[in-house]
Amino acid sequence: MNIMIVGVGGQGTLLASRILGKVAIKEGYDVKVSEVHGMSQRGGSVVTYVKYGEKVYSPIIDKGEADLILAFEMLEAMRALPYLKKGGKMIANTQQMNPMPVITGAMTYPENIADKISQKADLKAVDALALAEKAGTIKAVNVVLIGLLAKSMEVDKQVWIDVIKETVPEKFLEMNLKAFELGYEL
């Protein structure tokens, strides 16, 4: 299973990939999670890969290889589309964040991205930001999306909850568990 998580540096994609990785281990798979650190993290496009199966060699996913893409931002969803396998599924947060070329006016933010992706792939787009706010913090966008992803995977719900408990700091746990439920209930 090849899962790609894309977003903007600072959105919490790393935590999401770590939760996924831990869930896959609990299910007894070989797992590789590839992260991005350093300069790329500073508000730029961020891509992490989670791969699991009987045996995983490369930690990287190539174009046309992702079974599932979890996108934290619409422009990043659009950029990641070529990585989706034919017949793969994409889950995207409808949030839009302007990159610097748009801010400076050098380019425009593409319109109706969700419609364009839907014409090519199986897309589920949700306002995860609003749900995170409902859970108590906009920082929980990642866990809302994990909740949504969990619903579409054949893993016992309790496994996800256990992993979130292991991964998220105690003081943010309650909000994150709420965020997970909000995503899961969608």
Added chain:
Amino acid sequence: MKKLMLGNEAVARGAYEAGVRVVSSYPGTPSTEITENIVKYDDIYVEWAPNEKVAAEVAIGASIAGARSMSCMKHVGLNVMADPVFTVSYTGVNGGLVLCVADDQGMHSSQNEQDSRHYAKASKILMIEPSDSGECKDFTKKAYELSEKYDTPVFLRLSTRVSHSQSLVEEEEPAEAVLKDYDKNPQKYVMMPGNAIKRHVVVEDRITALKEFAETSDLNTVEENGSKIGVIAAGIAYMYAKEALSDKVDYLKLGIVYPLPEKKIQEFAKKYDKVYVIEELDPVIEEFCKSVGVNVIGKDVFTLQGEYTTSMIKKAVLGEAAPEFDEINEPIPVRPPVMCAGCPHRGTFYVLKKLGLVVSGDIGCYTLGAAAPLQSVDTTICMGASVSAAHGMAKARGSEFNKKLVSVIGDSTFMHSGITGLVDIVYNKGNNTVIILDNSITGMTGHQDNPTTGYTIRKEETKQVNLITLCKSIGIEHVVVADPFDVKNFEKVVKEEVEREAPSVIIAQRPCALLPNMRKTYTGHCKITKDCKKCKMCMKLGCPAISLDGDTVKIDTTQCNGCGLCVGVCPFGAIKKED
């Protein structure tokens, strides 16, 4: 039970299990988390050194004193470390010594893409290369064994995808952290010509012995699948190859990348119709193969640049087409990294851009001052070059040019290798203005302490290098501290100092916005009020939270942290802070 670990975390675990006692490093992506993870082990002495050369020397000293020791760096850090490295090859070790060097194929966070394997050959030091986290731990332990057995330092070569990928690691019990006896042995450790001449003989004998070892070591493995195609690979490139080609080819996986096993390669190669060498960056293995009469295919079909992909390998070796995919055929704006909302450097570069100065830049988050719309930085070469290169520019073009020239260098980078450049300016009668961007932390690599922060890597309080007294003590008479968010005053200070017929330092002091106390200091959000005249002055800040919606300026509250820089920049007082 097996645990999921980053490659870097697994190297740290390996060091712990091997009984390492001393670790000294300077942070650098993708190597930083090795040293950060050492902190978990209370009994290991660990420190951030001011630079890689110092770090290596600390580790070398610890080794001579009898402790297993380690120093970790990114590929360009190895350039800084190179001086002691070439000579510790001669002295050898007492306690095992491992130097971890992480290359950055694809330059995710680096200024060049150099291949550190050349250093192993040049310095005649054994280099081994793991390909996943499990091997990171095992190879680290093996490195200490080999270091002591062959009396040699050992390079552990990593890469971004090995260092920053998580895979499964089996934890084992740590060995006892032995402190070997210290013996005065000047013939071995005092490298003056008379001794060094004799030690060079030892080095050559050692490499001969290590070549023999490489022929039979289980670090180099053959996997037979009955194919007519053979593949030679090491490290992450082996994993790419294995994913792409599975059991359609046979493999010689090299765990030892220097010295390479001549006979093993010759015997492997003769069994196949075609042999491919799959290695990112330079054709190090390929050229060795060709030099020992083995005809391999390498850079004829693979690039010298960037990271490899499974599709690329499948196509080159098997002629298989890449998987099909969909895309949307319209321009997608790129999203380059940017300074965070609230970044103290934004105020500095806003002023430098406004004054139209030539900016000699350096390595850190503030390298992003080269990107639109701030576009202030003219040059970035390496750690510390902002100071010395500006001195060269001023000497080349004269005093009028110097009045339009500043250097910008972070606090940690200044400690790393900016001080000597500043000494050069004072000594050789330069009149440069150097701006030290003091954000109270090493930012880019993820908040490491440094000699100016007052804390050690274990967050113990320690003496803090005072930048003002340091600069004054080397002869800079004009040192000004200014807040880059007070843009009017900062502009005035910069104008005064560049005009001055004397060297000067401006300490641009404001902590990184991501530091915990700044997260508490900055509250609420900024808001554009109805007084906005659409002059777009605030847009010149390049803040990720401020953008245009049609011709209306708006502030994205999910990104704004209420730092208030834009409030001070707006000429009409049209931006207000709200709680």
